[in-house]
Amino acid sequence: MSEGVTREDILSHVARYWLTTADILQSHFYPSADTDAALKGHLKRLLKSGDLVSEPLYPTKGPEAKLRYYHLGPPAASVRGLPNRYGEEVKDIYQRATALGVASYCVRRETPRPRLTLADFRFLFPDLLSNDGRSEKHFHRGDYVIGEDEQGTRRLTRLAVDVNRRPDDLPAACLRIIERDAEVFELFQREQRYALTLLVPTASKAAALARLIERPESPLVDSLVPVSFAAVPALLPFIEATSYAA
Numbered sequence: 001m002s003e004g005v006t007r008e009d010i011l012s013h014v015a016r017y018w019l020t021t022a023d024i025l026q027s028h029f030y031p032s033a034d035t036d037a038a039l040k041g042h043l044k045r046l047l048k049s050g051d052l053v054s055e056p057l058y059p060t061k062g063p064e065a066k067l068r069y070y071h072l073g074p075p076a077a078s079v080r081g082l083p084n085r086y087g088e089e090v091k092d093i094y095q096r097a098t099a100l101g102v103a104s105y106c107v108r109r110e111t112p113r114p115r116l117t118l119a120d121f122r123f124l125f126p127d128l129l130s131n132d133g134r135s136e137k138h139f140h141r142g143d144y145v146i147g148e149d150e151q152g153t154r155r156l157t158r159l160a161v162d163v164n165r166r167p168d169d170l171p172a173a174c175l176r177i178i179e180r181d182a183e184v185f186e187l188f189q190r191e192q193r194y195a196l197t198l199l200v201p202t203a204s205k206a207a208a209l210a211r212l213i214e215r216p217e218s219p220l221v222d223s224l225v226p227v228s229f230a231a232v233p234a235l236l237p238f239i240e241a242t243s244y245a246a
Helices: 007-017 021-030 037-049 074-079 093-107 120-122 134-140 167-189 201-214 233-243
Strands: 051-058 068-072 143-148 154-161 194-202 227-231
Touching: 007 021, 007 037, 007 051, 007 074, 007 093, 021 037, 021 068, 021 093, 037 051, 037 068, 068 074, 068 227, 093 154, 093 194, 093 233, 134 167, 143 194, 154 167, 167 194, 167 201, 194 201, 201 227, 227 233
Parallel strands: 154 194, 194 227
Antiparallel strands: 051 068, 143 154
């Protein structure tokens, strides 16, 4: 996607994911480039204009302390009609880990799966969100993509992020997410057009969780909702700074 990348391309990307990093931008816009000079030029201009703001990514003192993330400046968020938080520093560690996990998962994969914006969702499912604002607020509290399983079945997929909860606690946490989403997506769940993917820091934890939910005593064993787990290594530096995330 390196041909003709524009200022608006980058700002639209940041608006979609709330935050981004240089590595994520490089993967998305310049996947085969040998140099990041073009990206650095874009970022320098966007930071100077105030369209983007840069903040420390990880709450650590190790090698990762120098890494930065980018979010929209307040005017750039306002002109897009986004919630105020999109133009502010992501101070909450759990929210920052969630936004980073979702952006990394969606972009840095063989087949990218864009996080759905509200406009995307209204286009794909024009009759699903109510006009009272309640379901729209619910949508903004979650992260959704159009996922596809190994059999090629496409579903509306809710993404959630865990950093370091005990594996035994996570099946029940997944069930609570599914139950909350049933307020808006109950029909999708009944028709098995809805799935949940939990993003975790390591492949070993993802594999352990996949085994765990198959146990007869799992709270998910009778669920109609397919639940899967995926590793996002970018979450690793958050482990020491968090007690849990869901």
